[in-house]
Amino acid sequence: MSTTTDRADLGAAMADVDVRALDRAHVFHSWSAQDAIDPLPIMEAQGCWFVDDTGRRWFDGSSQLVNLNLGHRHPDLVAAIREQAGRLPTVAPGFANDVRGRAAQMIAERAPGDLDRVFFTNGGADANENAIRLARGHTGRHKVLSAYRSYHGATGGAIAMTGDPRRWRNEPGADGFVHFLGPHPYRSSFHATDVAQECERALAHLEEVVMFEGPDTIACIFLETIVGTNGVLVPPDGYLAGVRDLCDRHGIMLACDEVMVGFGRVGEWFAVDHWDVVPDLVTFAKGVNSGYVPLGGVVMSPAIAASFADVSFHGGLTYSGHPLGCAVAVASMEVFERDGILDHVRTEGTWLGEQLRELAARHPSVGEVRGLGFFWALELVRDAETREPLVPFAAAGDAAAPMRAVAAACHEAGMWPFIHHNRLQLAPPLVAERDELTFMLGAVDIALDAADEATAP
Numbered sequence: 001m002s003t004t005t006d007r008a009d010l011g012a013a014m015a016d017v018d019v020r021a022l023d024r025a026h027v028f029h030s031w032s033a034q035d036a037i038d039p040l041p042i043m044e045a046q047g048c049w050f051v052d053d054t055g056r057r058w059f060d061g062s063s064q065l066v067n068l069n070l071g072h073r074h075p076d077l078v079a080a081i082r083e084q085a086g087r088l089p090t091v092a093p094g095f096a097n098d099v100r101g102r103a104a105q106m107i108a109e110r111a112p113g114d115l116d117r118v119f120f121t122n123g124g125a126d127a128n129e130n131a132i133r134l135a136r137g138h139t140g141r142h143k144v145l146s147a148y149r150s151y152h153g154a155t156g157g158a159i160a161m162t163g164d165p166r167r168w169r170n171e172p173g174a175d176g177f178v179h180f181l182g183p184h185p186y187r188s189s190f191h192a193t194d195v196a197q198e199c200e201r202a203l204a205h206l207e208e209v210v211m212f213e214g215p216d217t218i219a220c221i222f223l224e225t226i227v228g229t230n231g232v233l234v235p236p237d238g239y240l241a242g243v244r245d246l247c248d249r250h251g252i253m254l255a256c257d258e259v260m261v262g263f264g265r266v267g268e269w270f271a272v273d274h275w276d277v278v279p280d281l282v283t284f285a286k287g288v289n290s291g292y293v294p295l296g297g298v299v300m301s302p303a304i305a306a307s308f309a310d311v312s313f314h315g316g317l318t319y320s321g322h323p324l325g326c327a328v329a330v331a332s333m334e335v336f337e338r339d340g341i342l343d344h345v346r347t348e349g350t351w352l353g354e355q356l357r358e359l360a361a362r363h364p365s366v367g368e369v370r371g372l373g374f375f376w377a378l379e380l381v382r383d384a385e386t387r388e389p390l391v392p393f394a395a396a397g398d399a400a401a402p403m404r405a406v407a408a409a410c411h412e413a414g415m416w417p418f419i420h421h422n423r424l425q426l427a428p429p430l431v432a433e434r435d436e437l438t439f440m441l442g443a444v445d446i447a448l449d450a451a452d453e454a455t456a457p
Contacts, residue, residue: 019043019053030154031166045072048429048436050416061410061440062418063427066228066260066375067286070332070341071429077292080331084324093120093320103326106333107288107299110269113278117305119313120297120321124259124285125153127296128222131281132157133315134300135220135253138307143213145206146222147182149230152257161222164230165394180209182227183236186368186379187387199236207246215250220281225271228260229420232370232377240277247280253304255281259296263287264336264430266373267346274372280304287430289332295325345430348437349373355441356426365390365451374432378424378444380406380451389422390451402454409450415443424451 019041029037041053048071049057063069070077084099091097104118119134121127132144146152148163159166160173167173181189183202190201210218221243227233247254261271262284268274270282281304285296319325336342349372356376360366367381380390380403390402403419410417410424418425424447428440 047071047073048432057414059415059428059436059440059443061415061426061428061443063429064291065286066265066418066427067291069264069287069430070290070335071431074290074335074431076331076335077290077328080327081292081324084327088323090319091323093316093318097323099323099326099330100321103321103329106330107284107297110333111282111299112270112272113301115278115282115299115301117302118297118299119315120295120326121285122294122317122319122322123153123296124257124283125155125158126317127259127283127285127298128152128158128161128257129155130315131222131255131283131298131300132161132220134281134298134304134313135255137311137313138304139219139251139253141217141219142176143178143218144176144220144222145178145180145209145213145218147224147227148179149182149184149227149233150224150257151229152222152224153259178209178213180206182223182233183239184231184233185236186370195236196238199239199242202236202239203242203246206243210246210250210252215252218250218252220253220255221247222255222257224257224260226261226266226372226375228375229418229425231379231420231423232375232425234370234372235275237275240272240275244277244279253280255279255283257283259283259285260287260427261375263332264341264345264373265375265427267342267349268373269342271372289325289328292328293322293325294319295322295329297321339431341430345373348432348434349375351434352376352426352437352441355437356444359441359445359448362445363448363452365448365455371426374426374428374430376426378426378448380422380424382455390454391422393421395421402451405450405454406447409447410443413443413446415440417443417447424448 023039042050043053044051048060050060051057107118108116119130144161146161150163152158152161157174159170160177163179183198185195185198188198192198192201244254256272256279258270265287280301282299289295356369360369365380366378367384367387368379370377382388382390391400406424407419
């Protein structure tokens, strides 16, 4: 499969523009030391592939930021934007409009259990912010519990709720947030000897944290249903049900962050459906419309919605339920149904996991392969026996060089991965076909050779 295209196809209007120079002169990038980066210019894209300014094609192994579920330039999604822009390109959130109502209805119909009311936001971070407000307003309590291995967004409350190192330099932050350790059988904090024991001990730990914090002070326990950036940690069977039971016993709301894993990423509309658990709040963004227009939201239980029947909800955004974003969400859900996307992810995701495990068996640098659907992580180690990570936790500078070599090998092979700490993570578009997934696996094989070299004595 070719990884180059004719530069003439990039469009005459931009052919002579120095995109790199423009970017470096005027764009301030997130999560970056500005002088240490050299962003790759992207000129066009189609399906699972994007094209840089030299005409080289790249397989999008990370779906951009795990949001491009239906791939680049999907004709149905593009058509939805064009049609809506020609009819009603924007409207304030205080009005009712057909496409917003239809998007909310379709989301509610696919949401777990009886969750049936949607508050729209611009993305995942503000979805999580507003879920916190809803939980606090409903319960009259203040504290929010979340996992250390988590990322919930970069806004004030969301970053305080985040457990990973991106929180550190944003402190001190909002108050009322308490962190706990979630299950991670491969790196158990509870000295568990098997997955069942890890589940049991992680739940016991969480119950103890609830006890010490005071159950009647806790508004919600906020979980990524499957931990995303921090390791693609699929919860052990029984864990989510155990958290649900703990919440029910103490009147605590269960909120699930499905910003990454909602809308088909693991073969379900919402990942909690894999375990038949119904939260009180579910946040979404990214895959709801493949990020074509910013959109996120919170879908909530009738009980929470009823708390604000006669009392104002003090939250809102100018672009809440933007009609362009909602139009794409409607079109996206229709494509999912018409094209059998969920079945495709389940079938091909099972095959993908098998192939990754076969690859891992040939590479001593792979400590564990874990994931579900089109969402996988390879945990890279220096020693399979000791499980020493390939790079230290939150490594930077020279200490992170082995993972930079892994990323560079992926890039050399024409595949753009998701790299975080000592993990090579894969989240291809949900429309990827077997030959495209095979191309991605070939790039992974090459990248693991680079990881193996770093482990050599």
